[in-house]
Amino acid sequence: MPAGGGPAPEPPTVVVHADAGVLARAAAARLITALVDAQAARGEASIVLTGGGIGVALLRAVRASPAVDAVDWARVDVWWGDERFVPADSPDRNDQQAREALLAHVPVDPTRVFPMGHLAGAGGGGVAEPETAAAAYAETLAARAVAGSAVPAFDVLLLGLGPETHVASIFPDSPAAVATGTVTAVRDCPKPPPTRVTLTFPALRAAREVWVVVAGEEKAEAVANALTPGADPVAFPAAGAVGRERTLWLVDRAAASRL
Numbered sequence: 067m068p069a070g071g072g073p074a075p076e077p078p079t080v081v082v083h084a085d086a087g088v089l090a091r092a093a094a095a096r097l098i099t100a101l102v103d104a105q106a107a108r109g110e111a112s113i114v115l116t117g118g119g120i121g122v123a124l125l126r127a128v129r130a131s132p133a134v135d136a137v138d139w140a141r142v143d144v145w146w147g148d149e150r151f152v153p154a155d156s157p158d159r160n161d162q163q164a165r166e167a168l169l170a171h172v173p174v175d176p177t178r179v180f181p182m183g184h185l186a187g188a189g190g191g192g193v194a195e196p197e198t199a200a201a202a203y204a205e206t207l208a209a210r211a212v213a214g215s216a217v218p219a220f221d222v223l224l225l226g227l228g229p230e231t232h233v234a235s236i237f238p239d240s241p242a243a244v245a246t247g248t249v250t251a252v253r254d255c256p257k258p259p260p261t262r263v264t265l266t267f268p269a270l271r272a273a274r275e276v277w278v279v280v281a282g283e284e285k286a287e288a289v290a291n292a293l294t295p296g297a298d299p300v301a302f303p304a305a306g307a308v309g310r311e312r313t314l315w316l317v318d319r320a321a322a323s324r325l
């Protein structure tokens with residue numbers, strides 16, 4: 067069920083592309099159109115970014131697209147679904163990777179780019195504990211929330227998929243999978259780095275559209291498990307990532323091979 071009740075969401079739509087390159091370019095084209103449409107309808111757009119291989123490839127494909135300038139980047143709010151809790155200049159940071167792939171190359175308004183907090187490090191700033199960063203991000207989200215919600219009205223929320231079905235940094239059978247706020251700290255994460263910050267299911271489910279983007283045979287079993295009707299989101303977190311209006315799984319042929 068969506069946060070706060072309401073009608074049951076539509077079942078996911080699965081779109082299969084030939085390979086990871088085609089998937090990244092097709093998802094980029096789709097994303098540009100979605101942002102342009104959101105700006106036409108509401109004057110601005112809001113996107114939640116993901117880390118991970120295909121998530122970053124998609125951003126590179128947006129940058130390379132001949133239609134990249136169709137988006138008014140100064141009127142896009144940029145959020146993250148999860149972050150590795152490491153110093154700000156770490157190449158492991160999802161926000162660093164997104165800046166390098168796209169954000170440093172388009173005219174975003176820096177006051178509308180909202181990275182999650184980082185571990186205090188040599189460069190100054192940051193905080194000592196991921197719980198502090200999570201609480202700060204929840205406050206930032208709440209300050210820009212729409213009426214009746216604890217988070218903004220995200221237009222598109224992008225997610226990658228882990229081989230054990232994690233999305234954002236919600237790992238199977240972890241405290242984050244049952245967290246009730248909008249943002250939570252993650253410790254002892256099975257995938258390095260072990261300390262992270264993530265949006266929770268209630269925050270993910272507030273998005274108009276959730277897009278799970280997946281490439282590679284090594285993700286095929288996870289795709290099949292998460293898309294099994296009735297799959298338990300605590301055991302298979304990707305099963306719990308659903309949008310209010312639409313849930314799209316954009317996958318390559320290899321990732322779809324066990325459907």
Ligand SMILES: O=C1O[C@H](COP(=O)(O)O)[C@@H](O)[C@H](O)[C@H]1O
Pocket residue numbers: 116117118119120121148149150160225226227228229233234235257
């Ligand atoms: O650690 C993370 O992993 C997932 C998936 O990454 P991939 O490289 O296997 O595609 C990603 O979605 C998440 O944002 C990230 O922090």
